[in-house]
Amino acid sequence: MARRLANVVYLSLKEFASIWRDRGMMIFMVWAFTGAIYLVASGANIEMRNASVGFVDSDGSQLSAGIRDALRPPDFAAPVTLDQASIDSAMDAARFTFIMVIPPRLEQDLLAGHSPAIQLMVDATAMTQAGIGTGYIAEILTRETRRFLSERGVDAAPPLSFTVRAFFNPNLDDKRHMAVMEIVNNVCMLSIILVGAAVVREREHSTIEHLLVMPVGAAEIVFAKILANGAVVLLAVVLSLVLVARGALGITISGSIALYMVGAGIFLFSVMALGVMLATLTPAMPQFALLAFPVIIVMEVLSGGMTPIESMPAYLQMIMTAVPSTHYVKFSLSVLFRDAELDVVWPELAWMAILGVLYSLIALRRFRVMLERSTGG
Numbered sequence: 001m002a003r004r005l006a007n008v009v010y011l012s013l014k015e016f017a018s019i020w021r022d023r024g025m026m027i028f029m030v031w032a033f034t035g036a037i038y039l040v041a042s043g044a045n046i047e048m049r050n051a052s053v054g055f056v057d058s059d060g061s062q063l064s065a066g067i068r069d070a071l072r073p074p075d076f077a078a079p080v081t082l083d084q085a086s087i088d089s090a091m092d093a094a095r096f097t098f099i100m101v102i103p104p105r106l107e108q109d110l111l112a113g114h115s116p117a118i119q120l121m122v123d124a125t126a127m128t129q130a131g132i133g134t135g136y137i138a139e140i141l142t143r144e145t146r147r148f149l150s151e152r153g154v155d156a157a158p159p160l161s162f163t164v165r166a167f168f169n170p171n172l173d174d175k176r177h178m179a180v181m182e183i184v185n186n187v188c189m190l191s192i193i194l195v196g197a198a199v200v201r202e203r204e205h206s207t208i209e210h211l212l213v214m215p216v217g218a219a220e221i222v223f224a225k226i227l228a229n230g231a232v233v234l235l236a237v238v239l240s241l242v243l244v245a246r247g248a249l250g251i252t253i254s255g256s257i258a259l260y261m262v263g264a265g266i267f268l269f270s271v272m273a274l275g276v277m278l279a280t281l282t283p284a285m286p287q288f289a290l291l292a293f294p295v296i297i298v299m300e301v302l303s304g305g306m307t308p309i310e311s312m313p314a315y316l317q318m319i320m321t322a323v324p325s326t327h328y329v330k331f332s333l334s335v336l337f338r339d340a341e342l343d344v345v346w347p348e349l350a351w352m353a354i355l356g357v358l359y360s361l362i363a364l365r366r367f368r369v370m371l372e373r374s375t376g377g
Contacts, residue, residue, distance in 0.1 A: 007220045008227065015198060015228030025197065029232070032186045033240040041179035041249050048075040051133045054090055054099035055079035061107035063148045067100075070140045076133075087121070097123050098133060110145065111152065168254070168337045176251045177337075183240050184332045185300045187233060188325050191268050192275035192292050194229040199279035199367075200288050218368045222276055222360070230268040237264055255335040259342060263331045263349055270324040270356030273363045280366035299325040304333075324359075327351040 019025065053076050057064045071079050082090060082099065090096055101119040109116040120137060124130045169176060201207075238261060245251045278295065282288040300306070302316065303325040309317055320326045331348040334340035342349075 004217075004220055007216045008224045011216065011221060011224030012228040012231075015225055016232075018198065018201070019194070019228065019232055022197075022201075025194065029190055029194070029236060032190055033183070033236040034244055036186065037179055037182050037240055037244045038248055040182045041175045041245075041251075048129060048132050048136060050077045051075065051098060051129050052077050052096045053079040054082045054087070054096040056082050056084055056087065056099065056101040058084070058104045059102045059106040063107040063110065063144070064102045066148060067102070067141060067144050070144050071100075071137075075136055091121060091123060094123060094125070097129050098137065100137070107148075110149070111154070175249065179245050179249055179251055180253075180332065180336050181305050183237060183245065184305060184329060187237055187264060187267070188271060188299055188303075188328070189296050190233050190236070191230070191271045192278065192296055194233065195225055195272040195275040196279040196288050196292055197285065198225045198229060199276055200282065200285050203370075204284055218371055219364055222273075222364055222367050225276065226269060226272045226360075230265065230272055233268055234261065234265055237261070253336055255337070255339040256341075259345075260332065260335045263328070263335065263345065263352070266349055266352045266356065267324055267328040267331075270352050270359055271328075273356055273359035274324070277359060277363040277366050280363070280370045299323055302326075304329045321351075322355065324352050324355045327355075 050073065053071050055068055055071075057068065068079050076098075079100075080096070084101075087099055087101070091099060099121040101121070103116055103118065106116050106118070118141060120134070122130045122134055238257070241253060241257060241260075246253060274295075275292070278292055279288055282291055302312065302320050303309075303323065304320075309320065309326065309330075312320070327348040331345050331352070334345050334348070
């Protein structure tokens with residue numbers, strides 16, 4: 001047993017040296033956990049900012065003017081006045097995300113107790129602004145209508161009122177969410193790429209034969225690659241959370257970083273076993289990339305970081321339960337955003353560990369088959 005552990009340590013040192021000599025991969029990894037995190041968190045914005053609005057006012061009343069004035073920066077750019085005939089051409093040319101059409105006699109009909117309709121045209125190709133902005137505009141119309149009626153002594157009180165309280169991110173700051181989720185996604189991507197490249201590189205450089213003449217087994221080779229590459233990614237995650245998220249972006253991490261690192265380590269074990277398994281199916285890096293990137297994209301899109309798992313079909317939820325990234329995303333959100341403790345997140349840790357063992361057994365079997373083929377056995 002001691003000899004096997006010593007072999008794993010020596011092979012891990014060899015892997016560290018290989019990673020260090022691969023300057024292209026090192027540069028890619030440094031960028032993924034520094035510049036990429038910063039640019040995505042500070043540049044990409046899912047909040048409303050300067051949405052373009054066209055305004056067709058067929059009423060010319062005080063109410064329509066109040067509605068127009070309420071569409072103000074920073075959520076909306078200053079509304080541009082249009083006439084009825086230019087609506088279609090403006091939408092076709094994508095000049096505006098929203099075009100609001102105020103009907104004639106809007107103010108008179110409202111004071112007479114009628115329910116006039118305001119038309120809102122939305123360019124839904126700008127999906128984020130279209131979805132969020134429609135809700136903003138609906139709230140503005142409701143608020144301005146109530147204000148107008150109350151100033152004229154008309155009872156415009158709603159039948160009930162409600163108060164929305166946002167937990168865990170009370171300011172609804174998307175920078176905080178996007179930075180952490182980008183780190184989570186990059187952990188998944190880099191883990192598969194690093195360990196897969198390590199396996200494929202042995203075959204491309206014909207160094208796999210050197211390993212075969214050494215007194216080491218397939219399990220020792222596989223776990224050395226997982227240990228070395230996992231340690232590198234884990235170190236990058238710690239530095240990214242502390243230096244980029246906390247330092248450069250000023251993001252407050254609510255939960256325990258130590259607990260998060262434990263979960264990240266278990267996830268790295270499971271997902272790197274998956275990376276080894278994928279690498280044994282391909283003879284060279286181009287083929288590995290063609291196989292790995294669709295897997296990575298599916299894991300990132302369907303693991304709950306972009307869309308809630310609950311919104312997916314039941315069969316897809318069941319399939320994604322067998323993917324470690326699903327449990328890792330849930331674990332990360334619980335720890336880093338909600339300050340969850342071990343008694344809350346232990347099921348996710350257990351799932352990642354079980355999947356890691358399962359993937360390791362499959363990867364080890366595939367790796368032995370690959371070695372047999374390399375030796376012609």
